[in-house]
Amino acid sequence: MTRAFAIVLALAAALPAGASVATEPVDLELVLLADTTGSIDEAEVRFQRQGYAAALTDPAVLAAIGEGYHRRIAVTFVEWGDAQSQAVVVPWTVIDGADSAAGFARALLAAPRRAHGPNAIGSALAVAHGLIDGNAYDGLRKVIDLSGDSANSWGGVPVPAARAAALAAGITINGLAILCRGCNGRPVAYDLEQAYAETIIGGPGSFVITADDMERFAEAVRRKLLLEIAGGPSAARLATAR
Template identity: 45%
Template sequence: MLEIMSLLACLACAEAAPVPSAPNTLAVDVELVLAVDISLSMDETEFALQRAGYVEALRHADFIQAVRSGHTGRIALAYFEWAGTVRDDAVIGWQIIDSAQSANSFADKLAARPFRSFRGTSISSALAFGAELFDGTNFASERSVIDISGDGPNNIGPPVTVTRDAAIAKGIVINGLPILIKPS
């Protein structure tokens, strides 16, 4: 959990140059997508660790301080759960995080989600879905980041390298967060 909190804090406080906003856009320090594995290989303990880590990080005063210390004092955050595919009901859409209140609101949405699990582990589909979330946002940022967590190898869909390379070509940074409590 501390690793997740540390990573979120680092991403939030990373010194990026201010981005001039075009009309109808909102400047943020980073656009961050949290991509969370809910495949059948994730047991309730691993799932609870992921969930608790993100909720705790979002509620932590150091995270809020890090967000507020950026050039714009805000980030854009989205979340989705993935397995073999990504379901429409597994997405928490973009939300601006600029205060303890907005971070707690996002954390509340996360904490309220039921534990669900589905077949397959398609890291490639998750990366493709995450990369598409950045398309057409009304945010202006220097950094677009996908934090993808999981506990197993890609076993459905195209090779991970194809979607990884496509995301990187769009300027997206990908952080892998392995959940390795129990062997899958």
């Protein structure tokens, strides 16, 4: 049994039906799952983190957070690689304004790379599910946000099983498909956006956004965060109308 799948099973066994460890209300519980597999070099890891840091501190994103019912969201940043390599880079943090967003961004940019190896998307989803189940927040919505430059998965928790478990728990899975023109790895030979749509994302208002290259990554992240914070079917329609 992989570590990721064991986490999900342990959480399920520890909590009786209807039980929750959540205590603090937020508008959104958001796990940012960032690809740091073998096709992503150190410069690209830094570039991705810079994109997330810029997006989380963007005035439009902060304004969207302030328009929520609770006016705060809970976010954690996780890097994922192979079946045994998923690591929390920034733990759960409440973002409720410019100061907390800046603190999250500083922590993200200061941390070393935490994950390596080939793609194990199912294990990454399982770990994200466990982080949502085991946190101290009660979100109106729960979202796993997976970025990557491939839909392939080798070893670990099967993607269909991890996806089904998350969806059954009321968690929405969104995707950022990095088309990898100019990335370290070779671009995939299939429609990555379609593969994400068919095999990875799911749940109410789920969507995929693409980044054609690393230069457009930061804007794609910003747009995706705005949609996730807004939530609901209208966000999905906005994503498909890009």
